[in-house]
Amino acid sequence: MAQGNLKVIGELLAKHGILVAFIIFMIVFTVLNPRFITSDNVLGVVRSSAILGVMAIGVTFVVVSGNLDLSVGSMMSFSTIVVLDLHDKIGPILGIPVMFAMTMALGALIGFLVGYLKLNSLIVTLGMLSAIHGLTLTYSGGKNMDIADKDGTWFSIFGQGEILGLPVPILLFALLAAGLTLLLSKTPFGRKVYAVGGNGVAATFSGIPRARIVFYCYLISSFCVAVAGLIQASRSLGSQNTVGQGLELEVLAAVILGGASLLGGSGTIFKTVIGVLILGFIQNGLLLIGLEFYVQYIVTWVIIILAVWLDIAAKRGQLWSPIA
């Protein structure tokens, strides 16, 4: 009987563990510091998580399709630098679509390499991480990029503006999350993404164009990166060449925390958003109770491994790995 109960709890945790953990976290931090749950603080956390979140939503598509994307960090630097440069050269109205086109061209290149040439996504995107960083440096000549007239531009609306009392980055994050949730869970395309990630060979034999699906996933990912770059550029109106450095691994951490398997075929946008928010609230909560910023690294480490471990343990029905 006890074992039956354990199994039920295990299944519950496997399905909704990340939500349970999220709620426990919120309660504990609120008890420790009541300021944690105030609307100002919550909005602040969500706003600062928006950039990471937007990128994580895109990477979720890639991960569900059974691939990895390590290039999103340097791609984000690229789009930030490009849009800041174009803002002064050709104006934001033209500059933003051109930046989106350039970023998505990079995404298309990765999608071609991984999808059609069937190269290993980890190494391709690792190479692209380096190559795009070089591209960014070449583009900017290694200098920081700044908008000349910072007060006289409406461009700051994407990062700093508010509509109906809600910060625009949060709105963009929410819109993108809602739209891509529909795409991933309610359309034939979304089902094909799961099929390709779950069992690529079976998907191919069922007539699903695997290469094209993977290609589109990278295109979606690069679109999200462009949005993130837009928010970042608009928030600070100036940027270094390395603004997105290291974000690729934080993004992956959020996606993994959300329960997506790196083997592909599982994960949802909603869970990824929860993963992003958990990372954001942990960071904020630990700071609020007076701990140094680096404590969050250690806590994140423990949480990522516990989350994935419990997920696996619930699936295989035993806590420890059976490998001798």
Place this chain on the structure above:
Amino acid sequence: MMKRTIFAKHLRESAIWIFIALELAFFGIAGEFLSLSEGSFLAPDNMLLLIKQTVPLGIIALGMTIIMINGNIDLSVGPIFALCAIVLLDTMTWPIFAGLGDWVIPVSWTLAILVGSILGAINGLIVWKTGVDAFIVTLGSMLGYRGLVFLYNGEQPTYHLNWTLVDIAESTPLGIPLPILIFAGCIAFTWWLTKRTAHGRNAFAIGDNRTAAVNAGIRVGPHMVWNYVLIGFLVAVSSVTFYSASGSVNPNDGMLYELWIITAVVLGGTKLAGGRGSIIGTVGGVIAIQLMRKGLGHIGADTAMVNLVIGSILIVVLYIDRQLNRKGEQELKA
């Protein structure tokens, strides 16, 4: 038909050396026309310096090769590198060792190497016991270990200059800089381990087909743990070699090392999925990358080009390798 496959295999193994030769020829000739500096790129002094500069990444890449042959990966080498350096430099100032004089040096070395090995062992044990993918485990500990680095001294750099230590690190026994000798020793050790021991053979077997290895009675778990201990050990050796001379470590040191190292190992012909790879190839990989960095700098190219070129080369190599493999597979089927 068989000949073709063997040809592909040989080509694969020697490709990195052909590439290095091309790099040398190119930068040697281009340097004559384009370089602003007096010295030739191929001058022995320059080459020796170049090899010395590959040592820190090179030693870690040796460990990564074995980890990757075994079918795992380690993303946490950067923070381990920084943490070992902090242990090395900080323990030398501890009051309990004050009576030791310069004999504190071997004690600090040992402690740093111990810490590196333990951090590796923690990774390995988590990978083994929880069954969580090595990529996720070490991605997590990349963050966690970095947190430990900051825990030690906040955002302040840790520094301690001990002149005896600097003298040892800068010494040149037999006319060769000590770091290069240590690198050579590590190469010899890891080569022996992969080519001449049961442990090495098992690492290939596990990486190639884990289920088959389990069925053959190989204890997969302890093997993985020992490999992680080994990479932790090698990271510590690399850190000790590097920081003995510099005497100062920033909490952000070692960042993005994992990416450079994986790039070098893959360039050297090690298969990411495991089961194939060689120590000598990895040595070629790190030298090729360092040559590219120095060479492009020598002919006055932008440092930005280095990233662009290495990233593109990595993808091209992957494509060529795939083509060669595919041919091999078809030959076998026919």
